[in-house]
Amino acid sequence: MTKAQDINKIYTSTNLQNFKNITKAQDAQRNKMNFDWNNLAKNLQEDALSDGKKKYAVDERFYKLARNDADQGGALLRFMPDPEGVMFVKLTKISANKGYQKRFCTEWSPQTIGLPDPFNERWAEEWNKGNKEESKRFGRSIRYVSNVKVVKDPANPENEGKIFLLDMSQTIFEKVTNAAQPSPDEVALGAEPKQIFNPLDGNSFLMKVKRASNGFISYEDSKFDEKTSGIYASEAEYNKDIKENGHKLNDFLKPEFFLSYDELKQKLAWYTNEEAPTAPVAPVVEASPAAPVVEAAAPVAAPVVEAVVAPVVETPAPTAAPATSEVDELDDLLDEFDL
Numbered sequence: 001m002t003k004a005q006d007i008n009k010i011y012t013s014t015n016l017q018n019f020k021n022i023t024k025a026q027d028a029q030r031n032k033m034n035f036d037w038n039n040l041a042k043n044l045q046e047d048a049l050s051d052g053k054k055k056y057a058v059d060e061r062f063y064k065l066a067r068n069d070a071d072q073g074g075a076l077l078r079f080m081p082d083p084e085g086v087m088f089v090k091l092t093k094i095s096a097n098k099g100y101q102k103r104f105c106t107e108w109s110p111q112t113i114g115l116p117d118p119f120n121e122r123w124a125e126e127w128n129k130g131n132k133e134e135s136k137r138f139g140r141s142i143r144y145v146s147n148v149k150v151v152k153d154p155a156n157p158e159n160e161g162k163i164f165l166l167d168m169s170q171t172i173f174e175k176v177t178n179a180a181q182p183s184p185d186e187v188a189l190g191a192e193p194k195q196i197f198n199p200l201d202g203n204s205f206l207m208k209v210k211r212a213s214n215g216f217i218s219y220e221d222s223k224f225d226e227k228t229s230g231i232y233a234s235e236a237e238y239n240k241d242i243k244e245n246g247h248k249l250n251d252f253l254k255p256e257f258f259l260s261y262d263e264l265k266q267k268l269a270w271y272t273n274e275e276a277p278t279a280p281v282a283p284v285v286e287a288s289p290a291a292p293v294v295e296a297a298a299p300v301a302a303p304v305v306e307a308v309v310a311p312v313v314e315t316p317a318p319t320a321a322p323a324t325s326e327v328d329e330l331d332d333l334l335d336e337f338d339l
Helices: 003-010 013-032 037-043 118-128 132-138 170-180 184-188 235-245 249-253 261-272 324-337
Strands: 073-080 086-094 140-152 163-168 202-211 223-229 307-309
Touching (some): 073 163, 086 249, 118 140, 118 261, 140 170, 140 249, 163 170, 170 223
Antiparallel strands (some): 073 140, 073 202, 086 140, 086 307, 140 163, 202 223
16 A cells, blocks of 8 residues: 555545534534523533633634735645644634624633533523524624645735644535535546545645625635645655644633633623623622522533544655645646636
8 A cells, every 4th residue: 555545544534524423413412402591501512712811812823814905815725633633623602793882702612612601691591582683692603623734825925834723614614524525426426535634645725715795705616626735745744844833623622721701701791781880889798699500500521522533544654745846736726816
């Protein structure tokens, strides 16, 4: 078996299919729940990536695709397992964008690991009252996070060669899973699984952004390159790069990466302009309020299946560096962006 075949065996669609089945099972379980807090606190999950020090803090580890004046942009990326072989983590994000005086909150939610979140409590409260439109003000979104190496970035060439985190919507994630495992109909027409996590002979991702006719930003034109290529001269070079510069995805499933319940409660009060009233000059001890019931809920352990791990194999002999023609092919691919 050649090295390319060996690497391909590692990053076939099998692991992604397992991950896809896991997420489908979680979604099915979520759909079966009735909308009361007791079920939501136990079953819904949330996120783990921001430090929470500022309302609009930017995590520089995440890749940001630049857009021009016409809201168009493009770059060539390669998906990579993290230093521990994890391909993706599935996270939930607070997506509250209809607050007082256009305030918004996009923090990662601790429900990812089964901990309570005041934004979710408020959503459940409004939903159970029948206030479905009001509940949308406290919404959440499912996100997927992976490591990517920037191969080409015409707008910001200084990003090229660096490893970032990519925060993916459901739309992009479906492109990843569909490329890794084509449907039976696509296979019947000759489609083959893409080697999206193969650093030596894999398919790069042409990420393209535009403003769609409905006015929203869209990544629907993004696609995987049909040709495979190598972005490292050898597996040893790849291993060194990912270990030194990759981002461990399991860190996003640790409690310390989330804002605390009280911190999120403060953000909720700021978002709704419902800050707590000033305490009286002479506080009365007997009037001390009880802690929220949800604080007493036993936290649910983070499910191991949230992190999809690529198998580890023995390091094969190094391969030659990519030929100059491969670099030219990447330039030709980026011509499609028409920037």
